[in-house]
Amino acid sequence: MSFLAWTAATGGLLLLMSLASGWIHRGPVTSFGLFLIAGILCGPWAFDVLHIDIVTHSEAVAHITEITMAASLFITGLKLRLPLQNNCWHTGLRLAFPAMLLTVGAMTLLAHWLVGLDWPIALAFGAIVAPTDPVLASLISVNDAQDDDSLRVAISSEAGMNDGSALPLLVLALLLFNGESLSGSLLTHWGAKEVIWAIGGGLVIGFGLGRLIGILATKLRNANGDVAPNDFLALALIALSYSLVQWLGASGFLAAFAAGLGLRRAELGVFRRHQPEDLSEDERVLPSEALVNPNKRLAHQGDNSMVKSIGFVVGDALSFGDTIERLLAAGMMVVLGVTLAQHWNLYGVLLGLVLFVVVRPLAVWLVTLRAGLPLGQRLLIGWLGIRGIGSLNYIAYAWTHGMEGPQMEIMTNMALTLVVCSVVIHGTTVSPLLNWRQRRLEALQRKV
Numbered sequence: 001m002s003f004l005a006w007t008a009a010t011g012g013l014l015l016l017m018s019l020a021s022g023w024i025h026r027g028p029v030t031s032f033g034l035f036l037i038a039g040i041l042c043g044p045w046a047f048d049v050l051h052i053d054i055v056t057h058s059e060a061v062a063h064i065t066e067i068t069m070a071a072s073l074f075i076t077g078l079k080l081r082l083p084l085q086n087n088c089w090h091t092g093l094r095l096a097f098p099a100m101l102l103t104v105g106a107m108t109l110l111a112h113w114l115v116g117l118d119w120p121i122a123l124a125f126g127a128i129v130a131p132t133d134p135v136l137a138s139l140i141s142v143n144d145a146q147d148d149d150s151l152r153v154a155i156s157s158e159a160g161m162n163d164g165s166a167l168p169l170l171v172l173a174l175l176l177f178n179g180e181s182l183s184g185s186l187l188t189h190w191g192a193k194e195v196i197w198a199i200g201g202g203l204v205i206g207f208g209l210g211r212l213i214g215i216l217a218t219k220l221r222n223a224n225g226d227v228a229p230n231d232f233l234a235l236a237l238i239a240l241s242y243s244l245v246q247w248l249g250a251s252g253f254l255a256a257f258a259a260g261l262g263l264r265r266a267e268l269g270v271f272r273r274h275q276p277e278d279l280s281e282d283e284r285v286l287p288s289e290a291l292v293n294p295n296k297r298l299a300h301q302g303d304n305s306m307v308k309s310i311g312f313v314v315g316d317a318l319s320f321g322d323t324i325e326r327l328l329a330a331g332m333m334v335v336l337g338v339t340l341a342q343h344w345n346l347y348g349v350l351l352g353l354v355l356f357v358v359v360r361p362l363a364v365w366l367v368t369l370r371a372g373l374p375l376g377q378r379l380l381i382g383w384l385g386i387r388g389i390g391s392l393n394y395i396a397y398a399w400t401h402g403m404e405g406p407q408m409e410i411m412t413n414m415a416l417t418l419v420v421c422s423v424v425i426h427g428t429t430v431s432p433l434l435n436w437r438q439r440r441l442e443a444l445q446r447k448v
Helices: 003-019 021-026 031-042 058-079 087-096 098-115 119-129 150-161 163-177 184-224 232-247 252-273 294-300 306-343 346-367 375-383 389-400 406-447
Strands: none
Touching: 003 021, 003 031, 021 031, 031 306, 031 406, 058 150, 058 232, 058 252, 058 306, 058 389, 087 098, 087 150, 087 346, 098 119, 098 163, 098 346, 098 406, 119 163, 119 346, 119 389, 119 406, 150 163, 150 252, 150 375, 163 184, 163 252, 163 389, 184 232, 184 252, 184 306, 232 252, 232 306, 252 306, 306 389, 306 406, 346 375, 346 406, 375 406, 389 406
C-alpha cells in the first residue's frame, strides 16, 4: 500500500472510531479492543498488508511505549485529587507492592514448572505480565479529579505505582540472565539502586518538579493575565521528569506519575490559599479546572485570579495529555494485533487464564484481608487487572538489554499472547461489570 493509501486507511479508522464512540462506550467491546482487531485484520492472519515484529523493532517499541506510559502515568497522577492519607491510597499500595510480589512469584513458578523456562527468564515473565497496565487501566481508572470512587481510585493508584515493584524484578532477572550469581552483595546493590533509590528518587524528584513547575506556571500566567492555550506545559513536565530521573538512575515512570501528583497538589494549595469569596458551596469542592471554560478564554482575560490561572494550567495539561495517551495507545494496539500472528502461543493462553482467574484474584484477596473493603469490591479489583502497553514496554526492555535466545522467544510469545487475551477478556467484561456495580450502588442509595 502507498503512503496515501495508508493515510486514508488511518483516517478512515479514526473517523469510524470517533463516530461510533457512543456505541463503543455502551457496548462490551472497548476502543482498544477494536484497534487490536484492526491490527489483526491488517496482519498475516487476514489481509496481510502490514508486517511489524515487536522483537525485530524492539528499540522503537521501547521508546514509543515509554512515551505512552509516561503520558498515561502523568495524567493518572493529575486526576487523583484525594488527600494522600485517604484509605484508597492504602489499598493502592497493597495492590502495587505486596499483591504485585505475590503475582510475580506465582507466575515465575508457573513459567518454570509448567513451561520449563530457566529461572531468570521465568522471573522476567512474571515481572512482565504481573503489573496492571496504566494505559489500558484508563478504562477503569478515575474519570477526572472529581471522581472519588474507591474502586477506581484503588485501580488508578495501583497502576501508577506498580512499576516501582515490577521493574526492579525485571532488572534482577536481567542481572541473573547475564551471569550474575544470586548473592548477598548482588541483592544489596540491587536493592539499594533498583528499589530504594529508584522508588524514592523517582517519587521525590517527580513530585517536586510537578509542584514547582505548577506553581511557577500559575504565577506567570496570573501576572501576565495569560489565558491562551498552553498544551506544551504537560509535554514539558512529562519529558523533564521522566528524562531527568532516568538519567539519575531512578524510576522515570514513577517520576511521571509523581509529577502529575505534584501538579495536582500545587492546584490544591493554590485553591485553598486563593479561593474566591463568590464561590457557591457546590463550587468550593470542585477542582480549579472545573471553574474555567476553556472555550471562553477571552471572558477571563484580565481576571486576576490565581485559581483560574491554575485551572487553565491543569485543564490544558489534562486535555493534551489525554490526547497523546489515547493516540499512542491506539497505535500500539494496532501493532500488537499485527504482530500477534508471529507470536501466538497456547501456553500464553493457559497461563493467562490462570493469572486472570486464580493468581491475581487470590493475591488481591490476601492483601486486602484487613483493608475494610466490601466483598464485591475485592472481587472486582481481583478481576480488573488488565495487561497492556506496560507489558510491551517490559518485553522490549528485556530484548534491548541483552536477554535473548530460544527460551526468550518462547517467553515473549507467551507474554504477548497473554496481553492480547487480557485486552479481549478484560476489555469485554469491564463495562458490564462496572455498569452492574453502578446499578447496585444507586439501588443502595435509593434505599437510604
